[in-house]
Amino acid sequence: xxxxxxxxxxxxxxxxxxxxxxxxxxxxxxxxxxxxxxxxxxxxxxxxxxxxxxxxxxxxxxxxxxxxxxxxxxxxxxxxxxxxxxxxxxxxxxxxxxxxxxxxxxxxxxxxxxxxxxxxxxxxxxxxxxxxxxxxxxxxxxxxxxxxxxxxxxxxxxxxxxxxxxxxxxxxxxxxxxxxxxxxxxxxxxxxxxxxxxxxxxxxxxxxxxxxxxxxxxxxxxxxxxxxxxxxxxxxxxxxxxxxxxxxxxxxxxxxxxxxxxxxxxxx
Amino acid sequence: xxxxxxxxxxxxxxxxxxxxxxxxxxxxxxxxxxxxxxxxxxxxxxxxxxxxxxxxxxxxxxxxxxxxxxxxxxxxxxxxxxxxxxxxxxxxxxxxxxxxxxxxxxxxxxxxxxxxxxxxxxxxxxxxxxxxxxxxxxxxxxxxxxxxxxxxxxxxxxxxxxxxxxxxxxxxxxxxxxxxxxxxxxxxxxxxxxxxxxxxxxxxxxxxxxxxxxxxxxxxxxxxxxxxxxxxxxxxxxxxxxxxxxxxxxxxxxxxxxxxxxxxxxxxxxxxxxxxxxxxxxx
Numbered sequence: 001x002x003x004x005x006x007x008x009x010x011x012x013x014x015x016x017x018x019x020x021x022x023x024x025x026x027x028x029x030x031x032x033x034x035x036x037x038x039x040x041x042x043x044x045x046x047x048x049x050x051x052x053x054x055x056x057x058x059x060x061x062x063x064x065x066x067x068x069x070x071x072x073x074x075x076x077x078x079x080x081x082x083x084x085x086x087x088x089x090x091x092x093x094x095x096x097x098x099x100x101x102x103x104x105x106x107x108x109x110x111x112x113x114x115x116x117x118x119x120x121x122x123x124x125x126x127x128x129x130x131x132x133x134x135x136x137x138x139x140x141x142x143x144x145x146x147x148x149x150x151x152x153x154x155x156x157x158x159x160x161x162x163x164x165x166x167x168x169x170x171x172x173x174x175x176x177x178x179x180x181x182x183x184x185x186x187x188x189x190x191x192x193x194x195x196x197x198x199x200x201x202x203x204x205x206x207x208x209x210x211x212x213x214x215x216x217x218x219x220x221x222x223x224x225x226x227x228x229x230x231x232x233x234x235x236x237x238x239x240x241x242x243x244x245x246x247x248x249x250x251x252x253x254x255x256x257x258x259x260x261x262x263x264x265x266x267x268x
Numbered sequence: 269x270x271x272x273x274x275x276x277x278x279x280x281x282x283x284x285x286x287x288x289x290x291x292x293x294x295x296x297x298x299x300x301x302x303x304x305x306x307x308x309x310x311x312x313x314x315x316x317x318x319x320x321x322x323x324x325x326x327x328x329x330x331x332x333x334x335x336x337x338x339x340x341x342x343x344x345x346x347x348x349x350x351x352x353x354x355x356x357x358x359x360x361x362x363x364x365x366x367x368x369x370x371x372x373x374x375x376x377x378x379x380x381x382x383x384x385x386x387x388x389x390x391x392x393x394x395x396x397x398x399x400x401x402x403x404x405x406x407x408x409x410x411x412x413x414x415x416x417x418x419x420x421x422x423x424x425x426x427x428x429x430x431x432x433x434x435x436x437x438x439x440x441x442x443x444x445x446x447x448x449x450x451x452x453x454x455x456x457x458x459x460x461x462x463x464x465x466x467x468x469x470x471x472x473x474x475x476x477x478x479x480x481x482x483x484x485x486x487x488x489x490x491x492x493x494x495x496x497x498x499x500x501x502x503x504x505x506x507x508x509x510x511x512x513x514x515x516x517x518x519x520x521x522x523x524x525x526x527x528x529x530x531x532x533x534x535x536x537x538x539x540x541x542x543x544x545x546x547x548x549x550x551x
Contacts, residue, residue, distance in 0.1 A: 106457040134548040
């Protein structure tokens with residue numbers, strides 16, 4: 001057992017029953033997240049990245065293998081784990097304020113206190129002018145930021161991000177990446193980012209894990225050391241080491257562009 | 269080739285002013301002018317239609333017995349207003365519709381949404397719903413006539429059954445449209461099944477239910493009128509049938525006019541309710 005591991009997966013296998021048969025999503029996945037680390041998980045789509053996130057957040061349990069959060073086997077949703085998805089999942093019928101306080105409300109925090117904390121969160125991350133607007137009135141980037149505030153208000157120590165930026169346009173994406181990285185490292189969160197964007201993975205993380213095709217397991221691991229440091233994903237993209245890592249990870253992903261259309265379909 | 273493409277006429281647009289306030293004012297004035305024109309056209313069409321009808325009956329040889337006559341429709345309305353029968357007939361139909369529709373709607377929505385709690389029950393009821401959906405509900409009238417007699421409760425039962433079924437089917441269909449990821453989000457936050465139901469399932473079904481309520485106005489009034497056709501001595505349905513029996517087409521038209529007004533009033537009430545319940549929707 002690793003001493004300071006917040007999250008640890010040991011030889012995790014996961015099977016799904018579908019209409020056509022049983023599919024193995026994970027085939028002996030093992031890795032650990034240490035306290036305060038920002039780790040990215042990249043891999044071809046359908047390799048079981050999101051399955052892995054569902055397991056850590058306690059929404060489903062592994063068919064076999066061990067899954068520990070803070071050295072305890074996961075047996076359901078855990079209040080130390082928060083997650084954020086590609087879709088912002090803001091409820092169209094709630095105002096931004098009510099959306100942001102939704103998690104607190106589900107956890108039965110008294111309404112007054114929940115509202116006060118939500119307002120403070122909105123103020124802190126620059127959305128207080130939109131507290132009483134509905135989600136449809138906000139841009140994609142602002143909505144995603146509101147979703148992040150909803151996650152952070154629950155004070156999770158471990159944050160799981162499942163391609164949270166992939167629906168945003170490129171400029172917005174760079175800005176939000178910068179925001180999220182700053183906020184999460186300031187608050188010393190342990191983060192697992194799932195992405196298919198190699199550049200995003202390198203720019204944001206301390207470590208990048210590469211997964212194989214289904215059934216997924218870890219194929220390669222890269223510790224990212226950039227001369228610019230890790231505070232700014234924007235600057236990280238300009239580091240001299242960036243393109244070296246990019247090439248290495250690209251090779252590991254083994255994407256045969258144009259050679260094999262069947263594998264090509266699996267890449268975004 | 270290139271020479272044949274017309275040049276954009278950059279010089280032809282000249283704004284009278286560059287002051288934004290004045291531009292906005294000018295724009296609004298144009299819009300208001302157009303709206304006035306629209307209303308004028310609508311009024312003209314209405315007056316022309318009614319005028320032509322009146323003139324054709326008076327001087328064109330069209331028989332009043334078969335088509336009625338606008339001035340006589342107005343006479344009927346006025347005299348029914350004076351002897352209070354207008355209010356009495358309208359009230360009875362409105363009361364039947366309201367009691368039947370509201371109770372049918374509440375029951376239908378509750379039963380439909382309850383299906384969310386039991387997947388096996390939902391699947392078990394699936395064929396029943398297909399049958400009920402295709403059944404013309406009016407066909408049930410004789411049964412209610414036997415069960416409830418010829419009075420108020422027969423009409424209420426007829427309306428209630430129709431409205432209940434439509435709302436129930438809509439609510440059941442709305443359940444399938446709930447965002448699975450929102451359910452998952454609430455589960456991941458540690459929400460109970462009741463919290464998921466209250467915070468996700470109910471609000472996301474609400475727009476569907478409001479649409480069902482709008483549809484139900486028509487079905488409710490149909491139920492009331494048909495019920496009154498079958499057996500009644502008051503109500504708008506009775507008025508319509510009575511008018512036809514005594515060959516007074518203008519009385520029939522007066523009844524239809526009252527029905528239209530009632531239906532519109534009900535529709536606007538639901539629209540108001542919608543704005544109050546669903547402020548987050550774009551109008």
